[in-house]
Amino acid sequence: MKEELNKVVVSAKTEIIEAKYMHELMLLKSRYIGKKSILNNFMQKIGSLSKEERPAFGQTLNIAKNQISQLIADQEEKIKELDYNTTLRSESIDLSMPGRKRAKGSLHPITKVWREIEDIFMSMGFEVAEGPDVEDEYHNFDALNTPQDHPARELSDTFYLDDDVLLRTQTSTVQIRTMENHSLPIKIISPGSCYRNENDASHSPMFHQVEALLVDEGVTFTDLRDMLNIFVKEMFGDKIESRIRPHFFPFTEPSAEIDIVCVKCYGEGCNLCKGSGWLEMGGAGLVDPNVLEKLGIDSEKYTGYAFGLGMDRIAMLKYKIPDMRLLFENDIRFLKQFS
Amino acid sequence: MKISYNWLKDYINLKLSPEELKDRMTFAGIEVEAVEQLGKNLKQIKIAKVVKFEQHPNAEKLSVCLVDDGTETKQVICGAPNCKNDIKVAFAGIGTQIQDFIIKKAKLRGELSFGMLCSESELGISTDHDGIMILPEDAPIGTDLASYLGLEDTCYDVEITPNRPDLLGIIGVARDLSALLELPLTLPESKLNASNEPIEDHLSLENKVPELCTRYTARMIKNVEVKDSPDWLKKKLISVGLRPINNVVDITNFVMMEFGHPLHAFDYSLINEKKIIVRSAKENEEFPALDEVTYKLKPEDVVIADENRAIALAGIIGGENSHITSSTKDIVIEAANFLYSSIRKTAGRMNISTDSSYRFERDITDEVAEFASIRACELILEIAGGELLKGKLDSFPTKKGLRKVSIRPSRAKKILSIEISPKQIIEYLTALGLNITKESEDNLEFEIPYYRKDLTREIDLIEEVIRLNGYNNVPTFLKSQNIMNKPVFFARRKIENLLVNYGFSEVVNWNFGDPKDLDKLKVNANDKRRDFAKLKNPLGESFSIMRSMLLPSLLKNALHNINHGQKNFRIFELKKVFTRKNEKLATEKLHLTGLLCGELNPVYWKDNSKQLDFYDVKGITEDILAELKLKNCEYQGSEEPYYQPGMGVDVTISGRLIASLGKIDPKIAVKFDINLPVFAIDIDLETIFTMDLFQDHVFEIIPKFPPVLRDVSFIIAKEHKYADIIETMRKAGKNVISKIVLFDEFAGKNIKDGFHSLTFSLVFSSDTKTLTDEYINNILKKVIKALINSYNTEMR
Numbered sequence A: 001m002k003e004e005l006n007k008v009v010v011s012a013k014t015e016i017i018e019a020k021y022m023h024e025l026m027l028l029k030s031r032y033i034g035k036k037s038i039l040n041n042f043m044q045k046i047g048s049l050s051k052e053e054r055p056a057f058g059q060t061l062n063i064a065k066n067q068i069s070q071l072i073a074d075q076e077e078k079i080k081e082l083d084y085n086t087t088l089r090s091e092s093i094d095l096s097m098p099g100r101k102r103a104k105g106s107l108h109p110i111t112k113v114w115r116e117i118e119d120i121f122m123s124m125g126f127e128v129a130e131g132p133d134v135e136d137e138y139h140n141f142d143a144l145n146t147p148q149d150h151p152a153r154e155l156s157d158t159f160y161l162d163d164d165v166l167l168r169t170q171t172s173t174v175q176i177r178t179m180e181n182h183s184l185p186i187k188i189i190s191p192g193s194c195y196r197n198e199n200d201a202s203h204s205p206m207f208h209q210v211e212a213l214l215v216d217e218g219v220t221f222t223d224l225r226d227m228l229n230i231f232v233k234e235m236f237g238d239k240i241e242s243r244i245r246p247h248f249f250p251f252t253e254p255s256a257e258i259d260i261v262c263v264k265c266y267g268e269g270c271n272l273c274k275g276s277g278w279l280e281m282g283g284a285g286l287v288d289p290n291v292l293e294k295l296g297i298d299s300e301k302y303t304g305y306a307f308g309l310g311m312d313r314i315a316m317l318k319y320k321i322p323d324m325r326l327l328f329e330n331d332i333r334f335l336k337q338f339s
Numbered sequence B: 001m002k003i004s005y006n007w008l009k010d011y012i013n014l015k016l017s018p019e020e021l022k023d024r025m026t027f028a029g030i031e032v033e034a035v036e037q038l039g040k041n042l043k044q045i046k047i048a049k050v051v052k053f054e055q056h057p058n059a060e061k062l063s064v065c066l067v068d069d070g071t072e073t074k075q076v077i078c079g080a081p082n083c084k085n086d087i088k089v090a091f092a093g094i095g096t097q098i099q100d101f102i103i104k105k106a107k108l109r110g111e112l113s114f115g116m117l118c119s120e121s122e123l124g125i126s127t128d129h130d131g132i133m134i135l136p137e138d139a140p141i142g143t144d145l146a147s148y149l150g151l152e153d154t155c156y157d158v159e160i161t162p163n164r165p166d167l168l169g170i171i172g173v174a175r176d177l178s179a180l181l182e183l184p185l186t187l188p189e190s191k192l193n194a195s196n197e198p199i200e201d202h203l204s205l206e207n208k209v210p211e212l213c214t215r216y217t218a219r220m221i222k223n224v225e226v227k228d229s230p231d232w233l234k235k236k237l238i239s240v241g242l243r244p245i246n247n248v249v250d251i252t253n254f255v256m257m258e259f260g261h262p263l264h265a266f267d268y269s270l271i272n273e274k275k276i277i278v279r280s281a282k283e284n285e286e287f288p289a290l291d292e293v294t295y296k297l298k299p300e301d302v303v304i305a306d307e308n309r310a311i312a313l314a315g316i317i318g319g320e321n322s323h324i325t326s327s328t329k330d331i332v333i334e335a336a337n338f339l340y341s342s343i344r345k346t347a348g349r350m351n352i353s354t355d356s357s358y359r360f361e362r363d364i365t366d367e368v369a370e371f372a373s374i375r376a377c378e379l380i381l382e383i384a385g386g387e388l389l390k391g392k393l394d395s396f397p398t399k400k401g402l403r404k405v406s407i408r409p410s411r412a413k414k415i416l417s418i419e420i421s422p423k424q425i426i427e428y429l430t431a432l433g434l435n436i437t438k439e440s441e442d443n444l445e446f447e448i449p450y451y452r453k454d455l456t457r458e459i460d461l462i463e464e465v466i467r468l469n470g471y472n473n474v475p476t477f478l479k480s481q482n483i484m485n486k487p488v489f490f491a492r493r494k495i496e497n498l499l500v501n502y503g504f505s506e507v508v509n510w511n512f513g514d515p516k517d518l519d520k521l522k523v524n525a526n527d528k529r530r531d532f533a534k535l536k537n538p539l540g541e542s543f544s545i546m547r548s549m550l551l552p553s554l555l556k557n558a559l560h561n562i563n564h565g566q567k568n569f570r571i572f573e574l575k576k577v578f579t580r581k582n583e584k585l586a587t588e589k590l591h592l593t594g595l596l597c598g599e600l601n602p603v604y605w606k607d608n609s610k611q612l613d614f615y616d617v618k619g620i621t622e623d624i625l626a627e628l629k630l631k632n633c634e635y636q637g638s639e640e641p642y643y644q645p646g647m648g649v650d651v652t653i654s655g656r657l658i659a660s661l662g663k664i665d666p667k668i669a670v671k672f673d674i675n676l677p678v679f680a681i682d683i684d685l686e687t688i689f690t691m692d693l694f695q696d697h698v699f700e701i702i703p704k705f706p707p708v709l710r711d712v713s714f715i716i717a718k719e720h721k722y723a724d725i726i727e728t729m730r731k732a733g734k735n736v737i738s739k740i741v742l743f744d745e746f747a748g749k750n751i752k753d754g755f756h757s758l759t760f761s762l763v764f765s766s767d768t769k770t771l772t773d774e775y776i777n778n779i780l781k782k783v784i785k786a787l788i789n790s791y792n793t794e795m796r
């Protein structure tokens, strides 16, 4: 019986080592050491041996079983490793091929600038106010202290729907409406579309403007300068200084024009700034006491500043867009650049 | 730290209710973290009289009593040996809670019992459980025990901020409240009667670490009688969560609670060589403490020692070898102060926190030691008897004078923005115990009392002024104007971002429009969009109105791009559209219009290309509407004239049109010179933004049990609409089907004409139970039955 067992062990060894697949190995496992296996058969036969032979054979049988189990376990590891390597080979890819992308859209450069301006001002406690594009003459001109015979009121300058209904020429209209409807202090910006009756290479009949207004007790010229400086640096970067020059606007007194250091040459002088090193950005000033008084605000107690900036121009300067017409042509190749 | 309402009343005549006081303290900077009603459990216990007392017929150790609680007479079975006729007892009726159990009607050996006569330990008044509590003869029947014993009180657990060690005692809190509430403060006045025997004859003191022990005083009392404290003292300690031990120890704890300054009492007989030495511990010196732990010390620790051994760990815990016991006769009272950082370090390293270390760690004052010592000695003489020796031992190495700090009323006014007079400032600060020493124009100089170590600069005084004035009495000027509609503002950005992520590029067109464009789109003659806002002086006929629709502009943008070789694009514009009829100005409404052309995805080498179809565009629209949290959207065939017939959908919510989408009718596209299939989405944001959409999302419970998926597949006549089929299944599936997903549709091959095959995946889930197969199969049967009953269908 011992010899018989030895033979079985030898044949099991060769067969196990030759097994290449897991299912093959599992068959061998049940054949040699499973419940109804050859080795179990030997176990049954132990009873036919004499009492003296039993322990020795039992021991031999156990050793044989352990050997075969170990062999199977080793072979299992080998097969797993082989399978793994096969997987690696079959899944090998060209890593240089392009990845799957989704089409990405884009916001219009004006919207990008618009949002950036909103974020700068909102972070400093301003609210964003809105008003109608189609306005009455009162809010667009009268309330803003514009003289009756001012040329801006002419048909050649402003689009009209009726004699006293027009397309707003600036978003200062929103400031008036906000002061009419809310108590002081007021701290707003009003971005939006404006319209002027002109159409050439550097003027679009529709353009985008943002106006800022702060009315409170004790607002001073310093507050205006501070806010302008902060805004310009946030928008264009730390290198861009700003300055203001005396000017005239009907609704501010003192009035000023805002210049910033040329974003192209940083003040050296170039074709963009026509050699001056400065670019004109918009208008500013302290709200004219007349404007406040018309709204029933005590101009002794309250003061305010206002300034207005062209958002299309800011977009062009920021993104170095050479021609204003590109903004409204909506060529997808232009738009996608801003994704 | 715990303080009690009644205890506070010993020093100030509080008129506020306990609840009001809680708020006042919190707003004065003494934050109340918890409030406990003391004696609440005794409120239900009534004083009653035993009117009949008999032996229980079936139990030797029990008696049957009749008790009168003032309203009725009840039978109670009692097992106490001291129960007898004609005594006043503490009676707990049915429903009363005693500790953890509620008294119920009971039958004891055949006799009914309607309540219980309680012992002191059952009531939590003392540890006496030898028998029931017997009350004095004059105790009024029917009164509740809490009011009779005066145990009703409110205990506050307060957080003392680290800058205010003076509040670590109840007197300190009372002082602050007296300033706040403008009530006079009554402090205990102590007088000591000492014998002629000087303390120096019996005890000596050596402070070897003057930098760590900033003050050490010792007084000595001979022949005290150590025993239980009187009731009033026990009650006081219990009211702040301290356990009574014996009269001497209880008095040191009482005084600690009063003054915020911990004391310690030694048994004089256990001090070797009759000498107290304050010194650094030796490396690895062993100290057996009162908590029955032996600590290993380091030289950084300070100990109180005699000639041979440490008898206390300074400021933290006393020694097992020297504490007061019932056999103690002569005692030494220590009142000292130690460097707070040293105490913090030692207590931290050893992980001990005692009422004593808690206070010494917070930098209390050297001077208070003396007051606390006198107060304690006075009470000991009164309660425990004995003779106080003359004098005291005192080491006070660095006695400092009182600090002076100035405040400018103008500065206070400027910083606090309140109108406040110098007079008012003086009133506030003197109420806190400061003394005005100099008063000139805009400058008030104050002498700071020793217990206010935190007041060193002008700004500290300004803080006290505003604290007493009330933080919330400072005027405010700013308010949120709500000029902008923030939900709408951010919803708009969200949709723009979503579209950008779907591959749309935003376009910006002039707001001028051409009225002829509406003819091209076949817009009805009576459509509101034909109420044009016309310009008097336009740039030309094709710019003569303010746009009433965005679509024509987008079709023109499409043409521009197609002409420039771009055939795959998605564009959108989010702008106002204008109409004007009788109104003075115009009606301006925010619209979003999108236009799509070309392939679904960018060309990719692994995928087949696929042209956009209706369902792609519908999916995008659904996502936008979902982003706006719109619910109950209904989709039906569009009435817009410019969609290809059968390929346009209007979206409504309760009958209001909010959007439309579809394929632009090729016949119309061609009028704009477009020969490619284009799809459009138009969303009326103005109408949507008037709806009540912007509620905060409220979390929904995630089902505890995993969902179960089942597929159902059937052939059905094409005339039946998907939306109806889904509704039928949902109804049949009750609340158990949480999701129905169509995952396959096909016609042709093996399927008869006019029919198609649909396969749905049903998700079953429940948040109350695990769904069994049997249960799900049952629901599934119902779903199938409902389908067969409602439609021309057969199962696959």
Ligand SMILES: [Zn+2]
Binding pocket: A262, A263, A264, A265, A266, A267, A268, A269, A270, A271, A272, A273, A274, A275, A277, A278
């Ligand atoms: Zn330049």
